[in-house]
Amino acid sequence: MNGRLKKLFLFGLIALAFLFPSMVNDPYYQHILISTFLFVISAYGFNIITGIAGQFNIAHAGFIGIGSYASALAMTRLALSFWVALPMAVLVTITFGFLIGYPSLRLRGVYFALTTLGFGEILFLVFDNWIPVTGGPMGITGIPAPTPIPLPGGYQIAFESKAGFYYLCLVFVLLAIYVNRQLLHSRLGRAMLSVRENEDLAQSVGIPVARTKITAFLLATIFLGICGSLYAHYFRFISPVSFTAGESFRQATMLIVGGKGTLIGPILGAFIFTALPEFLRSVEDYQWIAYGVILMLCIVFLPNGIVGLVNERRARGTIGRAEDG
DSSP: OHHHHHHHHHHHHHHHHHHHHHHOOOHHHHHHHHHHHHHHHHHHHHIIIIIISOOOOTTHHHHHHHHHHHHHHHHHTSOOOHHHHHHHHHHHHHHHHHHHHHHHTTSOHHHHHHHHHHHHHHHHHHHHHOHHHHOGGGOBOOOOOOOOEEOGGGOEEOOSSHHHHHHHHHHHHHHHHHHHHHHHTSHHHHHHHHHHHOHHHHHHTTOOHHHHHHHHHHHHHHHHHHHHHHHHHHHSOBOGGGGSHHHHHHHHHHHHHHOTTSSSHHHHHHHHHHHHHHHTGGGGGGHHHHHHHHHHHHHHHOTTHHHHHHHHHHHHHHHHHHHHO
């Protein structure tokens, strides 16, 4: 019965998500949802490498930047269709993910984090100083919306409007949820969780640690490339300030507060930290302080995030009822 209720609840949420643009016509709220979806896609990528595999990647925003610049340049400089630019951006992001992941994932803990931090800073300097290609601090403007999809009878699916882009992002959000769910219930996912908990023990039972971590890293970069491409074609403007280490820590906060290594945590964290800046708009200069305080409190009091706390309470309740029985 519980499984059936969960499926009905999930189906209801998906139906509500598809009906949202028709129920809420306010462009502002549609913008908030689109921004949230972009963070959700990114957070699910972060969840694979950090939440499931246990490798803290501080170059997260830099990889999103690679996807953004690759997709934007493919359409503005090469005049390619968005449906070519998107997979191209993902391919470029995966390539850089392999180049940084292959040598650095042999490191552990803080050494891996520092390596990715350095790589993220290098990417920021490239974005900021390679002016003929990236536009430098001025960024790239005039990025077109995704190319419409033609339909029979002269109709087409356009993405110029917020409602159209909303549905495009929703499709990729559902894809990210599906991949994370399948991963958590797969042999590969269990291998990643074993590596996260104890690399030496995982290796002793025959799990190829290096290959498992590289696989997690490459899977994560797929969603970072998708997020970067969608980000560029939604905001129609990108610049280096959107891909700093601070943005990586902001998205890490989303994942940690929501619940790393869980299926619902990335969604919850992304929603909280997309709505929170709207409430903190009057004290914008202190937003990063608020993020830091929330992150520290969560690490101390909610190390497994909100979803982790709920799961712990539920497990304790189940055990308690079993003991009473």
